[in-house]
Amino acid sequence: MKHNKICLWIAVCTTLFLWTSLGYCQGSAAPTNVVAIDTPNDDGSSITVTWDVPAETSGIVGYNILSSVDGAEFSKLGEQLSLDDVIDQETNMCMYQDTSISRLNTYTYIIQAVTETGEISDSQATESVSAKAQIFHTGKIPLFLAMLLFSAAIVGSIYHARSGKEVFVRRIPGLEAVDEAIGRATEMGRSILYVLGLGSVSNVATIASMTILGQVARRTADYETPLRVPCNDPVVLNVVREMVKTSYLDEGRPDAYNEDNIFFITESQFAYAAGVDGMMIREQPAAIFLQGTFYAESLILAETGNSIGAIQIAGTDSEAQLPFFIAACDYTLIGEELYAASAYLAREPMLLGSLRGQDWGKLFIFGLIVLGVILELTGINWITTLLQNVR
């Protein structure tokens, strides 16, 4: 019963409101429902004024915005605005953002409508407003929550893994080949070439690749197989030198470590490719690892590697380059498999745990998609609206 009453009230009010505003529009062209507010979620540099979209019969072609600072006389802001300038499709309201304000003053606005015939009619003045800088962007709350939730899942999973519980990781095709490749290089007495791609040191793929390199280095240290690493990024070069040195130390073979095997070629993409290609042809490595972030040079490297008959194990999260590695290499780690491979080989609880945390993230997206499809089909679209409105 109570419900019905409220509905009735809303209906009555809306009709009344529409009727009066319609009357207003036809009676005079003066803008109605003019409201000025401090623009939400900004740094206090603007005030937003909104008013109703005029009726099509009103003949209004544009608006002037007048403002008054601290109660002084009204003055016109900028040029006359056309209807297209002010109508906001999303909210179906007219909107103007005054960015010429200072946080120290208060402002009052009048909207002046201009018709085809040049008639001018003023709206009533708004209440006075002042702008404040917001500390937190409320539109970003969902983003913030998602970030916290996911962080908690990752950190939780890592602690779970560190507590000594066994973490399962599924078999990753291609990883068995790592030992085979190293073994073959040792048998043939040839070198191993390890290419980390073009990524910088903060790329996930580069870090995953460095972890795998660390594991490969442990194995080559024992067999004294030369491990050659040409670098493209100056910072990566320095980190890799330290990492490989540590691997050799851990295996008790610091004598086998040769810093000259890890070197910088150039930052330029194709000059780097030319250099690495030259190395492949001249040194004829028995095994080639292409792991990390790659761009167009991927196939130049992979085809040349294939032509010298080396075993090639590739892995990248650059999805555009995956087809070429699949075509030209013996084994390819696809996208996230690269990250998983580093966890799989290193067997470190931190990596294994976060892999599990990422699976929770996937499960969540899974659920969101299924729920979203059902809701959308029943005409409820708050999930898509929410995802869209996050700025």
Add this chain to the structure above:
Amino acid sequence: MFSRLVNMDRRYVFILVALAVIIPMLFSVSLPVSISEPTQNLYDYIENLPKGSTIMLAFDYGPSSLAELNPMARALLIQCFRKGVNVVALTLYADGTTLASTLIKEVAEEMNAIDGEDYVFLGFRPGATQVILGMGTEIAGVFETDLSGKPLSEIPMMKDIVNYDQIDLLVDLASSATPDAWIIYANVQYNLKIGAGVTGVMISQMFPYLQTGQLVGLMSGILGAAEYENLVGMPAKGMQWINVESFVHLLVVLLVVIGNIAYFAHRSREET
């Protein structure tokens, strides 16, 4: 014979590819081109901008991709200059600096566009993400001067342009993931409208953005360039090259088919 075909030396393939390019180039052939929707959308978006609007043109490619992207840039510039749409050009690629400035000067000369009034070339600043973000607050904060060292405050065209709020569209001509960066940082954070022209390899990477409406339009590869040249009404290299392209594609398809026939014939012979 089949086993020979299956394990054919790759250098024979190289020779065939070279011939497939050289022969059609000597005898120029022309085939019809139809216009795809994303290209049309980009063209319409610019065509509907009022005279005196400003678009930003990012030359985010090095010389290695100029084959596909230069014809696009040329067609876009012709359209803008003809319509009186101002162009603010820049690059996030160190390598793109000379290349872009040469091209812009060339087209400007053809179309009688004036440096500083119809277009500005800002040049290059390192650190792609930072540059994109920085211009969101103030373009002059990142590029104090244009490439020739003239302060932005003294350039007539830049008088009213502070940041992205005064830019009607950004077109990113890209050979790598820069459109992602423009979308993530300029579109998401500053609501800048973005269109793109990309190399063939990038096309499939751009489709998600096209579908979500984060890109207003897209020119894809040499075909996109040919389409745009058609729309602008000035057929040039793009049109010529797309024809040669056809022959090489046919060759690759043919090679794959022959390879498979040989493979299966070879296998069935080994089995028997």
Add this chain to the structure above:
Amino acid sequence: MDLIGIWVAAFLTLCIYSFLYRDNPLYRFAEHLFVGISVGYGIVLSIHQGFLPLAWKPFWEAITFKDPSGLWVIIPIAFGLLFFARLSPKHTWLIRYPIAVLIGYGSGIAIPNVLRANIFEQTRGTLQPFGKMTETIAANGDTIPALSTFEIFGAILMVIGVICTLTYFFFSVEHRGPIKGLSKVGIAFLMIGFGSAFGNTVMGRVALLIQRVDFLMFDWIASFGTIFNSIF
């Protein structure tokens, strides 16, 4: 000058193409020259378009009392100089400072942006067509469904594809039973995706080759005529 330029460029172009036949001294020459030139070019640009305008200019203005607000650049300059600690074996570890700053900064920027642009937007893109399925649009006085049957099929296929591909990337569960089925379908989607990306790439790469051949045929070979004419 232009003519010499064309000849130098043509010579180097042919040097690089000679690699297709096999490694040879010409390719080795071009390769090493390429490395040297590209490193030099990178240094020049970093100095002239990075260091000088961004660091040196504000710093100079600060110490000459023109604009003291630029003094803060001392901090990034100091961090940058720490890279040179690498040259002294005893102080190598100092290089971790600038690396840590760059990595921390990169990670911080990435989290909200990747979350929003890749995860939120891609999920929304997948869901969006479903909202339109129940909608109708007016056309010539009739109301027709907003999406055609084919588009509805596409949208459903999309969800199946996304879910199956994601399933393939589940690492902490054994792939058997229904999960194995889903991930198999995921692999099929991946293969179609890779195939189309490969096919798409052909276009771009061939365009590059066409441009080079265009240069050799129409710029270089044409210059023979110019030389011939100027001699006789």
Add this chain to the structure above:
Amino acid sequence: MKRQIPLALCFLFGIVMIITQFSPHPVSKSIYERVISGALIIGPFALVLATITLIQTHINRIQRRTEHWGYSFVVFAGLITMVAIGVPFGPENPIFVWLYRNVQVPMDATMFSLLAFFIASAAYRAFRARSTEATLLLVTALIVMLGNVPVGDLIWNSLLSLTGLDSIISQNGPSSARGWILDNPNLSARRGIILGVSLGVISQSIRIILGIERSYLGGGD
């Protein structure tokens, strides 16, 4: 000193960059901008350092007379020429521009164009219908390749009119099939990869900021 300070710096800059993105306040905005331009300044130093190591590598090669050591002089020649002209006279210097346009650009473009050959040879060798998955890959690649050039549609349409099927089957088959493949199955596969990879990126960024992931410190103490 060797581990704690880098970890603290990393945490500090990471957190600052996150918080400032959630706050529209002018103070937060200006911190954000300062850090961004600061990061731009740090980069070039690393390149200079790397160049020093490059020079060391080649001096080593020359001293040890390793195979092909003579080419190291070519590297130095290129490097020194560019630096000697570009650093004092700037990148707008005509000789510098000439070297760039006639030496670096053509080699860059030629190296890139090698891909046209490699794509053909890789396709010929690897695209064999060995299994269902390989067949899917091969068939979609062929369709997209044909749909990308006008000649694909041309062949399709003339085949249709030759066989008289043009009343039943629609025109421009290859290019519409290409559009649909790129728009649908390709997009969903890419979305799957993107979602997975993005989760990986975020999870690693979190680990780095919290100091759980330390591999970038390069091991050791």
